Amino acid sequence: MHHFFVTPEQVIEDRVYIVGSDVNHMKNVLRMKTGERTEVSDGNNCRYLCEITGYEDDKAVLSILEKKEADTELASRLYLFQGLPKSDKMDLIVQKAVELGAYEVIPVATKRSVVKLDDKKAAKKVERWNSIAESAAKQAGRGIIPKVKQVMSYPEALKYAEMLDVTLIPYELAQGMQETKAQIEAIKSGQSIGIFIGPEGGFEAAEVSAAVESGAAAITLGRRILRTETAGLAMLSVLMFVLET
Template sequence: MQHFFIEPSQAEGEWIRLNGSDVNHMKNVLRMHAGERVTVSDGAGKTYQCVIDSYEDKEAVLKIESQEESSTELPSRIYLFQGLPKQEKMEWIVQKSVELGAYQIVPVSMKRCVVKLDAKKAAKKQERWQEISRSAAKQSGRSVIPEVIPVCTFKEALEQAKQLDVILVPYECAEGMKETKTLLEKIWPGQSVGIFIGPEGGFEEAEIEQALAAGAHTITLGKRILRTETAGLTTLSVLMFHLEE
């Protein structure tokens, strides 16, 4: 069933009026007609089962058949703090992390990041990443669209992470799979979790020291060194499996 997003204010009584590019997609690309059913999420946790009633001007009029609280979100909010990677890897990371249940993606400029973005380029990149997040949320049946916030410094990222319950830093120099498993098993549904992933060159020792001082825990993901675009998704997968109700 096709899945669309709206603002909460667009659901009024028994009706939803869908507008914007989704109407063109529904009408001219998917060629959906009156009587066909769609799923609509309001981005705040509610999901509506609807039937297309009609098309009016640039709107699609949907009749709400039922509504429910979404069951597709993880019981914990997971924040991915991703060191800026080279080329277009960030687009792939955003797409897959949304599919795996990340609540928010935070692009972080770290010491060993090759990519350096000025304010104008960073704004354009963020806009592109947010659109990818929206598309991935639709495809995977999410009830919320994870936010990709503006690129920040490592110091700013740590300040944000201090508000979370758990901070994890997969680190190639970390040891102790038993200790890592014990730590992950202690994370329970409802806790907020931050995952810090270094860029291609990894973390500098000073960054690890700063993270530890902020309350982070270094963990190992095994004996193999994972690429930056793999490490975060691996950690998300482990947490998804552990936390999923």
């Protein structure tokens, strides 16, 4: 069954009004007809089973058959702070992070980031990544569309992470798997968790020290060196497994 997102303002009494590019997608790509059923999420953790009533001008009108709270969201909010990688790796990272339950993805310009984006290029990239996040949220049946934030500098990212309950920074020179397991097992459902992942080449030692001074815990992901596009997804997978109820 197809799945669409709207804002709460597009849900009026027993009707849902879909607007924008989704209307063309419904009519001309999916060729959805009157009477066909679909699922709609309002981005506020409510999901609706709907039936298409018809198309009016630039909107699709759906009648609500059933409303329920979405049960696909973790009680904890996971924030992935991803060091900017090369090529199109960020596309994959955003897609899979959304599938694995990330609440936000924050691209971070670190000292070893090869990619350097000016404001115009960064804005276009972020727009693309948010489009990927929306598609992934639909595919995964998410109750919300996770946001990809504007690119932050490393100090900005550390400042942003101060609002979180727990911040973890996997680091290839960190030691002690038992200590890492204890850190993860101590996380409680409902806590907000930040994960800092370095770009190709990893973090500089000074960046790790700055994160630890800001309250982050340096952890190990084992004896193997993971690629930047693997490390964050590995952490999200572990946390999803631990925190899923």
